[in-house]
Amino acid sequence: MTMSSVLPMVVSRQELEQRDQDDPLRGLREAFDMPPDLLYMDGNSLGVLPHRARQRAQEVISDEWGLKLIDSWVENDWLQAPARVGDKIGALIGAKVGEVLVADSTSVNLFKMLAAALQANTGRHVILSESGNFPTDLYIMQGLSAFAGDKVCQQIVEPDQVIEHLSDQVAVLLLTQVHYKTGQIRDMKEITRLAHEAGVLVVWDLSHSTGSIPVNVNDCEVDFAVGCGYKFLNGGPGAPAYLFVAERHQNSGWPILSGWLGHRDPFGFSDQYSPAADINRFQCGTPSVIAIAILECGVDLFTSTDMVALRDKAIALSSVFIGLMDARCMQFGIKLVSSRNAADRGGHVSFSHPNGYGIMQAAKQRGVIGDFRAPDIMRFGITPLYQRFQDIFDVVDIIHEVMTMGEWDKQEYNVQPAWS
Numbered sequence: 031m032t033m034s035s036v037l038p039m040v041v042s043r044q045e046l047e048q049r050d051q052d053d054p055l056r057g058l059r060e061a062f063d064m065p066p067d068l069l070y071m072d073g074n075s076l077g078v079l080p081h082r083a084r085q086r087a088q089e090v091i092s093d094e095w096g097l098k099l100i101d102s103w104v105e106n107d108w109l110q111a112p113a114r115v116g117d118k119i120g121a122l123i124g125a126k127v128g129e130v131l132v133a134d135s136t137s138v139n140l141f142k143m144l145a146a147a148l149q150a151n152t153g154r155h156v157i158l159s160e161s162g163n164f165p166t167d168l169y170i171m172q173g174l175s176a177f178a179g180d181k182v183c184q185q186i187v188e189p190d191q192v193i194e195h196l197s198d199q200v201a202v203l204l205l206t207q208v209h210y211k212t213g214q215i216r217d218m219k220e221i222t223r224l225a226h227e228a229g230v231l232v233v234w235d236l237s238h239s240t241g242s243i244p245v246n247v248n249d250c251e252v253d254f255a256v257g258c259g260y261k262f263l264n265g266g267p268g269a270p271a272y273l274f275v276a277e278r279h280q281n282s283g284w285p286i287l288s289g290w291l292g293h294r295d296p297f298g299f300s301d302q303y304s305p306a307a308d309i310n311r312f313q314c315g316t317p318s319v320i321a322i323a324i325l326e327c328g329v330d331l332f333t334s335t336d337m338v339a340l341r342d343k344a345i346a347l348s349s350v351f352i353g354l355m356d357a358r359c360m361q362f363g364i365k366l367v368s369s370r371n372a373a374d375r376g377g378h379v380s381f382s383h384p385n386g387y388g389i390m391q392a393a394k395q396r397g398v399i400g401d402f403r404a405p406d407i408m409r410f411g412i413t414p415l416y417q418r419f420q421d422i423f424d425v426v427d428i429i430h431e432v433m434t435m436g437e438w439d440k441q442e443y444n445v446q447p448a449w450s
């Protein structure tokens with residue numbers, strides 16, 4: 031039997047309150063500024079504000095920038111922040127010290143990693159990915175191949191055809207480990223192994239993995255990876271992203287964004303670019319110091335627990351959620367999109383309903399914050415650092431009421447803005 035089928039039976043709110051009492055991780059919630067009256071189920075899009083981040087932003091602005099000004103680059107370790115926080119994220123994903131750097135956005139890092147992979151795998155010219163991958167992954171790959179003309183070509187295939195397309199033309203495979211809509215987990219180790227067997231390097235997008243599921247990039251022999259800082263890492267809106275480059279690839283090629291901070295001697299101010307011999311060559315320009323300091327507060331919250339304990343709680347939360355939704359909301363035509371097998375399901379649970387948008391809007395009026403992904407996906411983030419079992423009960427209770435009362439059908443809940 032897989033972990034999957036062990037879905038708990040329907041439970042009462044009282045039982046779940048007790049489960050919260052018994053939860054060894056319950057104290058972690060106190061580190062967060064939880065907005066009252068909200069049932070927050072969107073930490074897979076934007077994590078909750080850690081108290082420490084508020085205080086740290088104040089310190090960096092008032093004391094470090096305000097009082098020490100430019101001396102803070104050295105005295106307050108600003109210059110080292112991308113590598114320092116990179117190493118802390120690296121510890122969460124099984125990277126060695128010096129293999130992860132905080133920099134830029136995930137999209138920009140995808141560009142850098144794809145270009146690095148192409149240079150590390152000369153003689154091949156195809157970037158392969160799957161349909162339905164997160165759009166920015168596909169767009170960046172398209173931009174790179176449009177720029178490179180005949181030298182690089184992009185290929186998008188159906189998810190179940192990726193392996194058979196690993197030909198000797200393919201230089202790099204670009205995949206996301208946890209799918210942004212369904213939460214489906216890809217087998218990173220096996221896919222990377224098969225890619226390597228075919229001579230293909232792999233860039234993994236870990237945006238929905240890091241801080242959500244245990245990841246071990248080196249055990250999976252990952253070549254390159256990227257990910258977001260603002261989701262499960264609670265780094266704040268637009269937080270800097272991170273990139274991983276396996277040590278064995280750090281010295282190959284010419285960084286495509288060869289900015290001055292990736293130079294081996296940035297303060298030598300030479301006319302000629304010469305890349306740093308380590309992960310620092312993937313830095314481009316001046317790092318966003320205040321944003322990195324805030325991200326660090328989110329990342330530090332993981333040091334008082336481990337990913338296995340968090341994952342166990344996440345599975346318990348999502349299993350209770352699915353069990354309650356099955357019992358109380360399936361009758362209204364709400365269908366589970368994510369896998370029933372917990373081992374295949376990442377940090378969010380998705381359901382579908384033709385009126386999904388209206389349902390999420392009506393639930394929002396009652397304090398449930400999840401999100402909607404067109405055409406019909408209702409997505410709920412599972413974030414064990416601060417979520418409680420009783421919250422899950424209340425969320426399902428509200429969705430049940432929205433459905434029973436037909437609240438989703440109100441006209442104001444069905445005018446979909448262009449950005450939703």
Ligand SMILES: Cc1ncc(COP(=O)(O)O)c(C=O)c1O
Binds near residue numbers: 138166210
């Ligand atoms: C899988 C994945 N990759 C990338 C991104 C976003 O990239 P960026 O931070 O550059 O906007 C997201 C955002 O939701 C995502 O889900």
